[in-house]
Amino acid sequence: MKPFGSSIFQLLEKHPFFVSLSKEHLKILAGCGKNLHFQAGTFLAREGDPAAHFFVIRKGRVSVEIANPPAGTIAVQSLDESEIVGWSWLYPPHVWQFDVCATQETSVISLDGECLREKCEQNHELGFQLMKAFSRIMTRRLAATRLQLLQVYGASHD
Amino acid sequence: MIELGRSAAWLPEVCVVTDVCRENKSTVTLELENSSSEPHSQPLAGQFHMLYAFGVGEIPVSFSRIESDKVAHTVREVGAVSKAIAALKPGASLGVRGPFGNSWSVSAKEHKHIVLIAGGLGLAPLRPLIERLWQESRKYEQILLLIGSRDPQSMLFTDDVTRWRTRIEVRRSVDSCQFRNRGDDWNESVGFVHTLLDRESELSKDTAAFICGPEIMMRHCAERLVELGVNSRQISLSLERNMKCGIGLCGHCQFGPDFLCKQGPIGNYHNLRPRLRIREF
């Protein structure tokens, strides 16, 4: 995991997830962010760990997964470039519910959730805008997960 | 009363299975001699045959490959007839009626951007269209093929996919993925097939889309395409509801004013959308 330089403000400003945020809010967010790089096979988060960050994928792919010993691991979702990873930082008990593993070399903007939580308590407009943005992706992903669970393609064909 | 010209459509022609390829535990591809000597009866991508397993029954099955001297059908074993057909060996014969139904319609003059979405066995009816687009890929600005499947083991036509990737962009996703060691068998996406469109913020207005798979999957993919700016008239779906006669007589496949075996199975989303919302249909 190593940081590399770039204007986080500009990256966030161009990102569709943050469109409803004002410049002032984006500056606060950018102040809590840093660029990170993960090799394939390394973890961005581990189930049960404190959720202190969330990530914006700049390049690469991560897998949201859960360990299922001794059978192995179950991947529940993959997320690619420009997707947002993690909302546990925003909701109590602020603990990661799943593992997140880079399945390719992956570059992200890592945003410090603990710092942001404090800022949201002080600045409710920022908190409201972030809540709105996160509930949008949560509802979209919940709907997609429901379809995923339907097994529309029938029984296993292996 | 049956018109004279139509009566031939009731009579199965006996065809010989020339090759059999097992795709996975429950799915096989049968190769048959292409008996359509007349140019007007050459099968088109999206059409289907009524395949008759002697003494068992007859079912509609789409063309999964069309060549001048042979055709192929990919069959999943779900009940008595499909099981009997899937059990046929090279040299065995089966009854064939058709080709029936309408076809996928695409024109490089009208569309520069193509999106194909296949779910599960829905890749089979799309394969002849994909082959054509692969051959004519230079005529198009972008061809994007999205494939969804239950799990990595159920993915169909993996050798073809490798070849298609030389000229068209293919994204694949599975609903369920369990592995012992990382990278064991799947390093592509996990999630419902329409999430493969999440990377697009907008699709070009001249996009033509072709979707085949379970109806729930087709509805959701079509809605996502509309959200991304694709004209619902340019979204084609293949509605493979149960059919019997194949020639618009028996009414088994009636869907509102259409008999899907004749006016379908392919229709555009603009026309189909209101009917897809009627539960009694």
Ligand SMILES: Cc1cc2nc3c(=O)[nH]c(=O)nc-3n(C[C@H](O)[C@H](O)[C@H](O)COP(=O)(O)OP(=O)(O)OC[C@H]3O[C@@H](n4cnc5c(N)ncnc54)[C@H](O)[C@@H]3O)c2cc1C
């Ligand atoms: C135009 C068209 C093209 C088709 N193309 C293919 C193809 O390329 N490959 C292929 O394997 N199958 C295809 N099918 C589906 C195939 O016709 C059915 O699986 C078959 O009729 C099942 O018959 P059976 O006697 O084996 O099973 P049955 O005992 O009749 O049915 C077994 C189970 O399959 C379900 N079923 C039956 N027909 C359908 C259907 N049309 N759609 C969804 N579920 C169904 C039944 O509800 C039941 O649960 C196509 C259907 C249509 C209408």
